[in-house]
Amino acid sequence: MSTSIKAYVFDVYGTLFDVYSVKKVCEDLYPGKGEEISVLWRQKQLEYSFLRQLMGHYTTFYQVTKDSLRFSLEKLHLPFSPKQEQQLIEEYRRLSLHPEVKNVVEQLSDKQRAVFSNGSRDMLEPLIHQSAISGTFDAIISVDDIKQYKPTPASYFHAMKALKLERDEVLFISSNGWDISGARAFGFKTAWINRSSQPNEHLDLQPHATYNDLTGILEWL
């Protein structure tokens, strides 16, 4: 697709790993509520990262994940012990890989490979290291190193600098439409992994390419 690309940079949550794989443990703890908890938890997790960035009250994504879980359980009137809370949080360190990811990421060996995530290292590194794609990446880049959540321009700038590249040398790959918009606004090449046939976000910034799953990225080889 483009010879100017020098790195494949992957978002992590939703893109490589299935954030809704927490559903199973949620369901075990709260029968009949697994789906509802996992959807609300993810929605509040994103909202809290956005809000803290806007307000200038940064805290780590680990804390944000904990805070959003707590809100979600309270909203659904589900009681929880410290032990249950910890058990749910731990699931974020062993999310399932989407099925095609390992095969695709391994084939993309012609260029640098990196992950770039809102996750803090205390949750990001354990997640990747316990997975089947551990050791595949040249760099693990976290916004926590500069305390600037995506989709701020400063966050993408940090990833670009960490890779010692120019904007248009990065192919940024994410399943999150808002992340694609932010990366495109900054100047990355962008590929949106639209796993659940969502409509395009109306933010005036369309991805350079859209695929149903990560397999589509192979055409950038």
Next chain:
Amino acid sequence: MSTSIKAYVFDVYGTLFDVYSVKKVCEDLYPGKGEEISVLWRQKQLEYSFLRQLMGHYTTFYQVTKDSLRFSLEKLHLPFSPKQEQQLIEEYRRLSLHPEVKNVVEQLSDKQRAVFSNGSRDMLEPLIHQSAISGTFDAIISVDDIKQYKPTPASYFHAMKALKLERDEVLFISSNGWDISGARAFGFKTAWINRSSQPNEHLDLQPHATYNDLTGILEWL
């Protein structure tokens, strides 16, 4: 409650006016879908204002309201003509007042009264002027004048300067938990109107007071 307060500053959408009053027209156009459209529309409207602020791609709240409606209808696979779209948007200029609002706002005449909203003037002013509280306010303050959405510190700073007050002289009143957190982070006194018994937001910033509806504000007289 506090003698240092010199102004009552009200958020608009959700606080004075019921954003879900669009449900009726949504239901007329898409029978059985009114509730779902109105909830998703509001959620995306907030999300788009947050995201545009984070990305540095500001556009007016009028445009954000239009974009979020379009996304919502597309997501729900509901076809729409330009005329229908316009009809739905226009509803945002004639939202219903919450029932207690007029009576309470009229009583709060011992101090300055202002509204401070993410809404751009092209939707905010028609809404207030067609309502039963038209003429009650000393100031209508819009973030659009500085292109900084709440909950950024710059947005609250703008409201404070427009009123020629200090931070702790403002009692800021909102039904939006994120707005309360942002205002409290900035330094306003805050009262959260928690109409639907939501749990507190887990953002480390609690309101100074919480009420079920606007009537509670009368104790600040």
